[in-house]
Amino acid sequence: MFPLEAVPNFSEGRDSATIDAIGEALAGHARLLDVHSDADHNRSVYTLVGSKEELVAALLAGIACARERIDLRSHEGAHPRIGAADVVPLVPIRETDADRARAAALELARRVGEELGLPVFLYADLAPGLGPAFFRRRGPAELQRRIDAGELTPDFGPSRLDERAGGVIVGARPPLIAFNVNLAGDDLEAAQEVARAVRERDGGFPGVRALGLRLPRAGHVQVSLNVEDWRASPLHEVVAAVEREARARDLDVTGAELVGLLPAGAAVAAAGSLLRVSGLDPSHVLELRLLDE
Numbered sequence: 001m002f003p004l005e006a007v008p009n010f011s012e013g014r015d016s017a018t019i020d021a022i023g024e025a026l027a028g029h030a031r032l033l034d035v036h037s038d039a040d041h042n043r044s045v046y047t048l049v050g051s052k053e054e055l056v057a058a059l060l061a062g063i064a065c066a067r068e069r070i071d072l073r074s075h076e077g078a079h080p081r082i083g084a085a086d087v088v089p090l091v092p093i094r095e096t097d098a099d100r101a102r103a104a105a106l107e108l109a110r111r112v113g114e115e116l117g118l119p120v121f122l123y124a125d126l127a128p129g130l131g132p133a134f135f136r137r138r139g140p141a142e143l144q145r146r147i148d149a150g151e152l153t154p155d156f157g158p159s160r161l162d163e164r165a166g167g168v169i170v171g172a173r174p175p176l177i178a179f180n181v182n183l184a185g186d187d188l189e190a191a192q193e194v195a196r197a198v199r200e201r202d203g204g205f206p207g208v209r210a211l212g213l214r215l216p217r218a219g220h221v222q223v224s225l226n227v228e229d230w231r232a233s234p235l236h237e238v239v240a241a242v243e244r245e246a247r248a249r250d251l252d253v254t255g256a257e258l259v260g261l262l263p264a265g266a267a268v269a270a271a272g273s274l275l276r277v278s279g280l281d282p283s284h285v286l287e288l289r290l291l292d293e
Helices: 016-027 052-069 095-115 132-136 139-148 188-198 235-248 264-275 286-291
Strands: 004-006 031-038 043-050 085-092 120-124 168-172 177-183 208-215 220-227 253-259
Touching (some): 004 052, 004 095, 016 031, 016 052, 031 253, 043 052, 052 085, 052 095, 085 132, 095 120, 095 168, 120 132, 132 139, 177 188, 177 235, 188 208, 188 235, 235 253, 235 264
Antiparallel strands (some): 004 043, 004 085, 177 220, 208 220
16 A cells, blocks of 8 residues: 655754654654754654554654653744644645545544643644644734634644643645745845745735745745645746745845655656756656656
């Protein structure tokens, strides 16, 4: 059976001992492919694959480790968050496995609430129309106020956020590309303007979420992107638009970084555009063709 993917995001990007401990907890049950940590975001993104049972066991172990080692009361970082284990998506690598991903995510959510005692909020395919930003706005204190006011209720677990570990956002979603574009200088307002220009919410690319952030440790600002549908919004077109918008504000693009892994089709599409090869797709890549047979 083809594996599922999980891409849990944990609110620690500086303490190597904690980053390693979470990685070891995850890798004890499933295959860990990648770890991306960022000190300014104070966040680590892990990519792992396995069966439904392997991923649920791995993620429970990773979330339990994060609950013990991360204290949100002393946490600070550029990236918004509501929990030590902030968002935990299950991802079908093949579209035909979407039901399996949803079932795995739902089982994980239930067990996090029941066994770990953390409030769990469903998003994406388990709660259409809701994304992580819906829960993260203005931070954990505002989320608790909304719960107390009856504006929302955790789908599993207690109705009070853990004082150290907060809550967990769990869902199933198609593959997305997390990608950051770095801009020279310290002009946060300009970076936020660039983000607004390219994100869907403000009339930009469909399925693109974007934030303008200041990264004081790195010494520059950044446009942090989630491209949720790379077919509708090819990554190379989004990056080109970021560069145009930055240039219009006298900002130089100094580099970019991929967070986690990306679908082969997105990379092939970008290569086709750069090489001006019409119709280039994964079937034209030797290794991918062999894997498909």
